[in-house]
Amino acid sequence: MVLGAIAGLLVRSQHRTALATTTRVLSVPSVAVVSPKPSPAASGMPLPAEIKAWVETPIFSRVNGYLKRRYVDIGEDVVAGQLLAEIDTxxxxxxxxxxxxxxxxxxxxxxxxxxxxxxxxxxxxxxxxxxxxxxxxxxxxxxxxxxxxxxxxxxxxxxxxxxFNRVTASFAGTITARNIDSGDLIVAAGGKELFHLAQTRKLRVFVQAPQGMALGFRPGQTAELTLQERPGRVFPAKVVRTAGVMASDSRTLLVELEVDNPKQEILAGSYAQARFTETNAEAALTLPGNTVLFGAEGPRVCVVKEDGKIEVRPVKLGRDFGQMIEVITGVGLKDRIVVNPSESFENGSTVSISEPPADSKKQ
CATH class of the missing domain: 1.10.287.470 (Helix hairpin bin)
Incomplete structure (x- = not known):
């Protein structure tokens, strides 16, 4: 009987120990975590670009008179000094x-x-x-x-x-506009443009880069240019300079590129997409929108440290990409961020990490 009593006490003690352990485990919340990803802008998001001629100029008359003869028309290539028209004065x-x-x-x-x-x-x-x-x-x-x-x-x-009765080309290029014909009255002061000349075998490309990419540009950096009218074609371009300051109205940085156009396959005045392959991936990161806590203290995220403790960290947000939101400062690529954090989490809270939900994995 004594042995039976001792055995019963041991069994009850083991049950109490197991129950206490289970209670402690259940009291630690289980959370799913994700890591920040590079912003789409920093990871090669195409940006709209405007293409312009390398050099272009309107050509006016310096004298009054009548157009005696015209030698060129739109679309014709000319060399520097070539006679374009003669004016009778x-x-x-x-x-x-x-x-x-x-x-x-x-x-x-x-x-x-x-x-x-x-x-x-x-x-x-x-x-x-x-x-x-x-x-x-x-x-x-x-x-x-x-x-x-x-x-x-x-x-x-x-x-x-x-x-000046001989109107000549100031540089080699293509005649892109002709506004006069034989016999027309030519007025020097305030008169209309006779021709428009553009050099298009090399082109300038202008891109308004968002603030999240502003620090990632340097002269010589490469980019890929694509055009809607040239599907499947990629034209290599390179950065030549930036404005150096953000535009106060749009908070964008003007970036100028150059692209060779020996076969004149790209039309000046077109719009294109420019993808920068070497931008700074650390410039901005993104997180799912359901990882951010909003409150009087501002936006915050809950970071799980190596010891399983929570660190509530303030962050600065950028653009909203829908399901994803840009984080300018406050997190790093290796941080583990809690998905759907509880408002009750505070610095030092203990959590256990579980597999993230399926929708978070897709993000």
Whole structure:
């Protein structure tokens, strides 16, 4: 009987110990955790890009007149200095002829003044004329010489103006617009654009990068350019410079790239998608939206440390991608973040980690 009593006590003790252990285990909440992932922007998210010609310029006339002849049309490639059009300038020709006549008159008057100047210079030495009369002749000669120089300058000005009747290309490129035709009236001051010239064998690409990517750009960095009208094609581009500051209205950074276009397969003025393959993956991270606690203290997440203790950590949020939300600061790639954290969690709370739910795995 004594042995039976002892055996019964041992069994009851074991039951109590097992019950206490089970109670302690059940009192520790089980949580699912996820780790942050690189932001879509930092991991190669395509950004909208605007493509522009490497160099482009409108071409205007420097003289008034009528279009005598046009030599090029839209879509034609031209070389630097190539003649694009000729302008008939009858008024400038008349002014030039009059200026030439005035130069001849001024030169004749200068010759006469020179003779009188030389003669009076001799006569004043012999006392035949007064010093004042000689001074007047010398001054008249100087005035006539100045008049000749003025007439020459006017002739040179009109010669330069006449040369503008030849409209030429300022650099090699493609004519992208033509707004005149033979016989049209050409007005220099405030007149319309004659041609538009663009250099398109190399192109500039402009991208407005979001703040989360702003620190990940450097000159020489590579990118991939894709266009809707060129499905399956990828055009390599590289970063040449950035604006260096965020735009105050959009909080984006202007990034300029260049892309070679020897076959002119890309049209200037198009829109494209630019994917940067070497951006800084640490610039921003993302977490499922159901990992963030919102309250008076601001957004927070619960991080499970190595010892199974909770650390409630404040975070700074960025853009909302729907199920995922961008986290600018507060977490790292290796942190274990509690999914659907309880409001009762506080620093030092003990938890056990279970498998994350299926929807969290997909995220």
């Amino acid at each position: 009858p008024e400038v020709r008349q002014e030039y002829a009059r200026a030439q006549g005035q130069l001849v008159q001024a030169q004749a008057a200068l010759g006469t003044a020179k003779q009188y100047s030389d003669r009076w210079a001799l006569l004043v030495k012999s006392g035949s004329v007064s010093v004042q009369e000689n001074a007047d002749k010398q001054a008249d000669y100087s005035l006539k010489a100045a008049a000749v120089e003025s007439a020459r300058a006017e002739v040179r000005r009109l010669e330069e103006l006449l040369s």
